[in-house]
Amino acid sequence: MAGLTLVERILSDRAGRTVRAGDVTIVPVDLAYVQDGTGPLTFRQMEQMKLTKVANPKRSITFIDHGAPAPRRELADDQVYLRQFTEKMGMVLSDVGGGVCHSVAFEWYVRPGDVVIGADSHTVMGGAMGAFASGMGSTDVAVALGLGKTWLRVPETMRFEVKGHFPKGVYSKDLILATIGEIKTDGATYMAMEWGGPAITAMPMTERMVLSNMAVEAGGKCGPIPSDAETKRYLEEHQRAAEWREVTPDSGAEYDATRDRDVSALEPMVAKPPQEDNVVPVTDPSVRGVKIHQVYVGSCTNARFEDLQVFCTLMKGEKVAKGTRLIVTPSSRESYIKTLKAGLFEVLLEAGASINSPGCAACPGVHGGVPGDGENVLSTTNRNYTGRMGNPLAFTYLASPATAAATAIYGEIADPREVA
Amino acid sequence: MGRAWKFGDNISTDLIAAGRFYHLRSNLPELAIHTLEDARADFAPNVKAGDFVVGGRNFGKGSSREHAPVVIKMCGTRAVLAKSFARIFYRNCINIGLPAVVVDTDQIDERDDLELDLLGGRIVDRTKGLTLTFPPLPPTMAAILDQGGLVAYIQKHGDLVVTP
Numbered sequence: 001m002a003g004l005t006l007v008e009r010i011l012s013d014r015a016g017r018t019v020r021a022g023d024v025t026i027v028p029v030d031l032a033y034v035q036d037g038t039g040p041l042t043f044r045q046m047e048q049m050k051l052t053k054v055a056n057p058k059r060s061i062t063f064i065d066h067g068a069p070a071p072r073r074e075l076a077d078d079q080v081y082l083r084q085f086t087e088k089m090g091m092v093l094s095d096v097g098g099g100v101c102h103s104v105a106f107e108w109y110v111r112p113g114d115v116v117i118g119a120d121s122h123t124v125m126g127g128a129m130g131a132f133a134s135g136m137g138s139t140d141v142a143v144a145l146g147l148g149k150t151w152l153r154v155p156e157t158m159r160f161e162v163k164g165h166f167p168k169g170v171y172s173k174d175l176i177l178a179t180i181g182e183i184k185t186d187g188a189t190y191m192a193m194e195w196g197g198p199a200i201t202a203m204p205m206t207e208r209m210v211l212s213n214m215a216v217e218a219g220g221k222c223g224p225i226p227s228d229a230e231t232k233r234y235l236e237e238h239q240r241a242a243e244w245r246e247v248t249p250d251s252g253a254e255y256d257a258t259r260d261r262d263v264s265a266l267e268p269m270v271a272k273p274p275q276e277d278n279v280v281p282v283t284d285p286s287v288r289g290v291k292i293h294q295v296y297v298g299s300c301t302n303a304r305f306e307d308l309q310v311f312c313t314l315m316k317g318e319k320v321a322k323g324t325r326l327i328v329t330p331s332s333r334e335s336y337i338k339t340l341k342a343g344l345f346e347v348l349l350e351a352g353a354s355i356n357s358p359g360c361a362a363c364p365g366v367h368g369g370v371p372g373d374g375e376n377v378l379s380t381t382n383r384n385y386t387g388r389m390g391n392p393l394a395f396t397y398l399a400s401p402a403t404a405a406a407t408a409i410y411g412e413i414a415d416p417r418e419v420a
Numbered sequence: 421m422g423r424a425w426k427f428g429d430n431i432s433t434d435l436i437a438a439g440r441f442y443h444l445r446s447n448l449p450e451l452a453i454h455t456l457e458d459a460r461a462d463f464a465p466n467v468k469a470g471d472f473v474v475g476g477r478n479f480g481k482g483s484s485r486e487h488a489p490v491v492i493k494m495c496g497t498r499a500v501l502a503k504s505f506a507r508i509f510y511r512n513c514i515n516i517g518l519p520a521v522v523v524d525t526d527q528i529d530e531r532d533d534l535e536l537d538l539l540g541g542r543i544v545d546r547t548k549g550l551t552l553t554f555p556p557l558p559p560t561m562a563a564i565l566d567q568g569g570l571v572a573y574i575q576k577h578g579d580l581v582v583t584p
Contacts, residue, residue: 024560026582040446041486049574067442074443081446121484121508137486137512139570143580151560151582185430186478190507219478221507275430364483365439385432385482390440392458 003250005157006224007192010132010247014115021156021256030114031126032144033061035101036068037364038119040078041138043085046146055148057090061109063101064094068359071367091145099332099358102126102300106209107334111243112227117144122300122382124220127212128205130227130247135216155221156256157192158183162199164264169417171310172207173302173380173400175261176214177269181279189219191256194249196226199263205234206306213301214382217276268416270378271398274386282403287413290397293375295320295408296389297401298329298356299363302380305330305338307401312347314405314419320352321411327369329356351408365390378407421546422470422498425463426530427456429476433509435459436480436488445487452494469496472534474525476502480509486516493518499536501525501543514561517569523552538565 004012004020012018014027034042039062046052054060062082070076079096086093094104101118102125110116110126116133117123119141126133134152136144144150160179166172180187193215200208208225215223227247235244267281280287297303297311308330320326328348330336336358339345348355354369361368363381370390371377377389377396384396399407402416409419435458437451444451455464456473473492479502480488489512492500499519503526513520519538528534532547543552557565560582567573574580 024558024582026580037442037445038484038486041490045571048571051574072443074446078446119484121482123484135484135508137484137508137515139486139515140511143570143574147580149580151580153558185481186504186506189478189504216482216508219481219506364442365434366442370440383432383434383482385434387434387438387440387458388432392438392440 002254003252005192005253005255006194006226006247006249007132007155007157007222009249010113010224011152011154013113019154021154023154024151025154026149026151027115028149029117029144030111031059031105031109031116032118032141033063033101033105034119034141035063035066036075036079036082037066038138039082042119042142043081045139045142049142049146051142051146054089054091054145058092060145061092061094061105062086063098063104064096065098065100065359066364067366068096069357097333097357100300100360102213103304103331107238107332112231112245112247117141117150121216122213124215124223125209125213125300127215127223128208128225130225130231132222132224134222155190155192157194158188158257158259159194159196159255160259160261162195162197162261162263164199164262166263167266169402170263170266170268171400171402172203172210174266174269175263176211177271177279177398178266180214180218180277181269183218184277185217185275186219188215190221193218193220193223195223200225201228204306205230206304210301217382268400268403270403270413271384273384273395273397276384276398282399282413282415287397290413291376292324292378292407292412294369294371294377295324295326295404296362296369296377296379296381297404298361299381300331301382302401303329303331303335305335307380308335308339308344309342311401311405312344314402314416315351315408316347318351318409320408324408324411326351326353326408327356327362328353329361329368330358332358362389378404378413380404421533421535422468422472424472424474424528424530424532424534425460425467427459427473427475430478430481431459431475432482433480433485433488434482437485437491448487448490448494451487452491455491455495464495467495467497470498471496473497473500474528475500476525477504479505481506484508486512489513489516489518501528514565515570517565519565521554523554527552
């Protein structure tokens with residue numbers, strides 16, 4: 001028998017029997033969560049289904065992050081309902097200012113080997129912990145909360161074997177953008193995108209998270225990465241050492257597809273509107289020099305302390321170009337505090353930045369930096385669809401925090417390798 | 421029978437239920453007025469009960485918002501047909517009792533009159549005199565859709581039961 005892929009390993013352990021790609025199985029859910037955009041419908045569906053209890057309240061979380069603090073009365077009222085229901089169920093509440101659901105879940109809740117179900121597509125970020133983490137709709141999550149389990153079809157796996165050393169100015173965001181550009185937005189539909197190899201082993205956790213986060217932008221069901229020494233270090237840093245365990249695919253696992261990457265020659269990449277697979281190097285004439293009205297550093301993808309460190313290293317002593325504005329939203333309270341303590345808010349504010357409290361803010365187009373008609377945004381987020389940032393007549397380019405810094409300095413899309 | 425409303429490839433959940441209408445998510449009748457507005461502004465005001473949304477590749481890509489298939493269904497749409505679907509959207513459709521059918525939609529044109537035979541696995545294009553076939557849903561999903569969605573399924577069974 002062939003060995004198990006990482007996702008087959010995790011789901012087999014949780015199902016209590018060996019399952020392989022194509023099998024349909026019920027698995028216990030180790031962590032379930034909703035956010036303020038999907039939570040109200042989830043809770044109404046629970047009421048409809050007469051699911052009057054939550055199976056694992058201490059592992060069930062309501063995040064108020066998308067419209068937080070509430071920009072409108074309707075959303076404030078939704079949040080009243082969420083808080084009341086959450087308290088009634090004895091669930092965990094991460095209220096306004098806590099940060100983006102996936103970021104906070106990753107810091108404090110997701111464990112290696114877990115099955116994580118969230119009512120938000122970027123739940124896949126939990127895969128970087130060596131977990132099975134996948135986004136589902138409100139009704140599926142209502143069942144997961146109420147019954148403590150879900151049904152799944154075990155996905156086939158596309159394995160990415162990555163080697164080489166990232167050149168200066170090039171990051172995991174560039175690797176995932178280049179990958180999506182190659183396999184396209186439906187290239188991994190229904191599949192697990194599993195990452196491994198020496199360049200992944202050497203990669204810090206906060207960079208791995210970007211790869212898992214954007215699995216859904218290629219259609220992926222999950223983006224698992226083996227749990228290893230770096231996973232252990234990350235958990236220790238979060239006072240969660242006891243939660244570490246090694247989770248790896250078997251040698252001889254059977255992959256549906258394997259792709260080899262060498263990052264040594266990788267360049268900074270940019271995804272042009274209106275698709276995440278519309279990807280070119282930053283040096284391409286179709287993007288280089290494009291006027292940018294708003295630079296946005298935010299989201300679960302690329303607004304951790306480490307991202308803001310990269311951004312500020314380039315930005316230090318510089319000013320945002322005239323005619324361009326810079327909006328920064330740290331992804332979580334932890335990242336906000338670390339950024340503050342490192343003195344980086346001073347760098348950002350002196351450069352001319354506007355800083356939001358932790359949350360999703362401008363990324364899903366609810367508030368906190370909606371662009372105007374005809375404006376161009378360069379964003380460290382994950383989606384550049386028409387209307388994504390709240391205005392169907394604006395245009396979003398996706399890139400790394402380093403490319404965002406170079407762009408803020410020049411006021412047009414610029415190459416971070418040419419700054420400092 | 422209903423008419424075909426054609427859409428292209430990669431119709432995202434942002435095109436179906438845009439972020440700028442986020443505040444309407446607990447007011448679904450109002451949200452439904454804006455269904456697919458950024459893809460085709462003529463759709464929501466003119467769609468009739470029994471009509472079909474006909475997409476290309478990767479229909480429903482993007483977010484997990486179940487509101488996207490919900491508002492399509494609230495418009496009276498009989499089914500969504502596409503060459504392929506994004507996975508969360510597809511699962512959401514079945515969960516809310518909206519048939520999502522994978523067929524070669526290149527053969528269907530705007531305004532064609534269509535008939536869906538879900539159990540028989542057939543779409544009949546009356547305008548063209550053409551029959552398109554599709555494989556049955558996996559048993560677990562068929563069981564959920566048969567009940568009219570996951571809410572009714574759980575109300576009936578009180579639990580998840582996987583059919584292999």
